[in-house]
Amino acid sequence: MSTTKGLEGIVATTSSVSSxxxxxxxxxxxxxxxxxxxxTFEEVVYLLWYHKLPTKEELESFTKExxxxxxxxxxxxxxxKTYPIDKVHPMAALRTAVSNLALFDEDADEMSEEANRKxxxxxxxxxxxxxTAFARIREGKEPIAPKPELSYAANFxxxxxxxxxxxxxxxxxxxxxxxxxxxxxxxxxxxxxxCVATLSDVYSGVTAAIGALKGPLHGGANERVMAMLSExxxxxxxxxxxxxxxENKEKIxxxxxxxxxxxxxxxxxxxxxxxxxxKITGESKWYEMSVKIDEIVTSEKGLLPxxxxxxxSVYHSLGIEHDLFTPIFAVSRVSGWLAHxxxxxxxxxxxxxxxxxxxxxxxxxxxxxxx
Ligand code: ACO
Numbered sequence: 001m002s003t004t005k006g007l008e009g010i011v012a013t014t015s016s017v018s019s020x021x022x023x024x025x026x027x028x029x030x031x032x033x034x035x036x037x038x039x040t041f042e043e044v045v046y047l048l049w050y051h052k053l054p055t056k057e058e059l060e061s062f063t064k065e066x067x068x069x070x071x072x073x074x075x076x077x078x079x080x081k082t083y084p085i086d087k088v089h090p091m092a093a094l095r096t097a098v099s100n101l102a103l104f105d106e107d108a109d110e111m112s113e114e115a116n117r118k119x120x121x122x123x124x125x126x127x128x129x130x131x132t133a134f135a136r137i138r139e140g141k142e143p144i145a146p147k148p149e150l151s152y153a154a155n156f157x158x159x160x161x162x163x164x165x166x167x168x169x170x171x172x173x174x175x176x177x178x179x180x181x182x183x184x185x186x187x188x189x190x191x192x193x194x195c196v197a198t199l200s201d202v203y204s205g206v207t208a209a210i211g212a213l214k215g216p217l218h219g220g221a222n223e224r225v226m227a228m229l230s231e232x233x234x235x236x237x238x239x240x241x242x243x244x245x246x247e248n249k250e251k252i253x254x255x256x257x258x259x260x261x262x263x264x265x266x267x268x269x270x271x272x273x274x275x276x277x278x279k280i281t282g283e284s285k286w287y288e289m290s291v292k293i294d295e296i297v298t299s300e301k302g303l304l305p306x307x308x309x310x311x312x313s314v315y316h317s318l319g320i321e322h323d324l325f326t327p328i329f330a331v332s333r334v335s336g337w338l339a340h341x342x343x344x345x346x347x348x349x350x351x352x353x354x355x356x357x358x359x360x361x362x363x364x365x366x367x368x369x370x371x
Contacts, residue, residue: 001356008258012351013193017048017339018182025265027182028052036269041152041177041332042066045124048182048339049117067148069125070155072097073104077133077143085138090131090327091214095207097130098123102203109201116345119202120338127334128152131327132159153177156331157318168280169318172273176314179266179307180329182336184259188212188219192337193344197351202341209337210330216253219333222325224253225312229289230322238292246300254309255297263304270310277317286313 004010018027025032027044028051035044042063046054054062076097083093102108105122107115133143136159144159153174157165165173183189192209196202213219232241245252257264271290278287290313297303315325 003356018184020184020259023262035178036175039178041174044178044181045335048335066125069122070129070146072126072129075104076100080134080137090134090323093134094327095210099207116202123206127331128156177332180332189340193340194351196341196344205341213330219326219329221253221308222311223322225309226322235288238289242296252297255303257306264306266307267305270314274310274313281317
């Protein structure tokens, strides 16, 4: 038996949701650059789930159905208020609340295709409601109900702030959602597929995926990028900080990627958004610092920024609390998780790899009083 640490390079399934071929990311064959420039997030969700771009009528009816599910069961909202608010990270709150949603869905364990598609709709619609409700509850504010006439991106910002966002913010947030929606067999998506391949339910698959996304080597990196930028604080201090971190063999959050060695195609879009948004907010220093870090890490380590690096200054410029960055990633990526979950059910086989045993062999049993 031979092993590959971290399953690097192993092709574990076939999929028609998204692909990374020669460094080019596509969703169902559509280049991410075109989707970032032209698509609404709702169109992308439709594309991922139905493997085609919707017509105008299809998109209207899909969006209407999605919006119809955005209210979260009152029991789940009430329980959010009982979490130890000052200690709980919003990703932990989201993981618990999504698991909790299953308890209030009588179809949670119903496995027909129709029931699973309905649960996908509910999860996609309700995760923004949960994240924004938790963000408000911990500030002593009441959650805000979604407005069905607003887009997915606009609704998230509205439910967070209580004010309808401006067009620039909606456009930027929509683009960030599109860019994070799916990414082939990333760690959280693989987790979701492993979970539902046991024929467990959709809620379990998404709960497991949230747990995987939370880690700093995956989605949790974006929050840590902002923590690093805040700690550095000033462009003049970048060089010293990064050199010291590299000397200490610390990982610079937001750099490197298991699959892309010549750069993450999503990063350039987020970089440009960061440039524009930080200019608007009058806080260009976050962008300037990011560019300087990028130059040093690229030239000295040969590592390029990934999707998480510039998304930090983008979300910060939209006035979003830093510990909500990863939950926002989840609100977008749940579309990809759900596409993969549906695909897994459609052509399922239990995912059960092997481990090469490297422990001691032929041990003789020792009674407890002789150990
Ligand atoms: N900073 C400094 N050094 C790094 C970094 C980094 N960000 N990333 C990789 N390296 C170094 C490692 O220390 C290692 O060096 P060594 O061979 O001298 O020990 C070498 O590059 C290979 O790194 P691995 O961690 O083995 O690469 P792997 O493919 O397993 O990991 C990963 C990819 C997890 C993304 C890694 O680059 C990393 O930890 N980056 C920082 C966290 C991050 O930004 N995560 C988000 C990824 S994108 C996403 O999930 C949305």
